[in-house]
Amino acid sequence: MKVITPIPSPAWVRWREFRLRYAPLLILAVVGVAILALWRHVGGVGTVTGVGEGARSYVTSPQPGWITAVLVKPYQTVKKGDPVAIIQPYDARAQLDLLRSELEMTRLRSQPSLPEQNAMNYERVRVELLQQKSELAMARVNLERAEKDLKRNLPLYREKLISADLYDLSVRDRDLYQAEVEEKSKAVAAIEERLEQLQALGDPHASSSNIIDTATMANLTFKQAVAQTNWDVMTLTAPIDGIIHGIHRQTGEFVLDGEMLIGVNSLQSDRVVGYLRQPYAFDPQVGMAVKVATRTHQRRQFHSQISHVGAQLEYITNSLAQIRPMALVDMGLPFVVDVPHNVPLRPGEVVDILLMPD
Secondary structure, rough: OOOOOOOOOHHHHHHHHHHHOOOHHHHHHHHHHHHHHHHHHHOOEEEEEEEOOOOOOEOOOOOOEEEEEOOOOOOOEOOOOOOEEEEEEEOOHHHHHHHHHHOOOOOOOHHOOHHHHHHHHHHHHHHHHHHHHHHHHHHHHHHHHHHHHHHHHHHHHHHHOOHHHHHHHHHHHHHHHHHHHHHHHHHHHHHHHHHOHHHHOOOOOOHHHHHHHHHHHHHHHHHHHHHHHHHEEEEEEEEOEEEEEEOOOOOOOOOOOOOOOEEEEOOOOOOEEEEEEOOOOOOOOOOEEEEEEEEOOOEEEEEEEEEOOOOOOOOOOOOOOOOOOOOOOOOOEEEEEOOOOOOOOOOEEEEEEEEEOO
């Protein structure tokens, strides 16, 4: 039997058959793989946008004064503690207050201390005791003389040699000096008992209050020195590591206490803030797992969880705001996602957040 040789098909015929039979299936498979990749890397229904936020600090003036120098420039990187500005404080009452404090300190140093005053008072009471003893001795001498006069006048009065007035005068003198001796004896005894109790105050160096006065004087001197240095030239430093994002005052300007001078933003975000707009399919909960993807040319992804959820809908005022037609503001429910320390994310950078509820 004669073998029939098949007629060869041209290449364009085989290419047409391939396009008609296999090309649609191949294209459908490629599109499916691409959709799956986009779904896994970009997100699905639960994807919202968020913005990175970092620490933001402001350098303010602690006292009113003049800015003598601004040591930084916009967008300059600074470290915590780096000098950023120099201020010369100004207060018309400062010099007068310091002068008053110096006069008060001089007065305190010139006047006797409390132990010395106690010793002086003790000596004054002791001198008064000696005076009372001297008057008591004189009263006893007068009493003795009055008793002798009364003894002499008594027989003379009985014999009618002296008048009754003279006799009554001698009796009165005796009673007067006797009462004086009794009262002064009581006073001397009371003063001696009290001086014995206060004998420790007689020595100004033996009192422990002298140490307290010395410590108090040293404390006042230290506070005076601190108050004086508070009005010297002050150097303001950066409170955090970051970049200078705003200089609100320049050299030579007068500033008030608490006035904002320089703003510092951190170089890395420590959290991401996102907003869920109404209507949202589910409520975000603290601890819900999320996946965050950046929008850089080399997309980076990291897994985290929601750390805080807002209590109410808030106005969106950052770059995430999308004001719809016929709407005045854009509102959403805020939630916060923590950023790991090893993930470099700039503050203000927009990211995609894929919520993964249970």
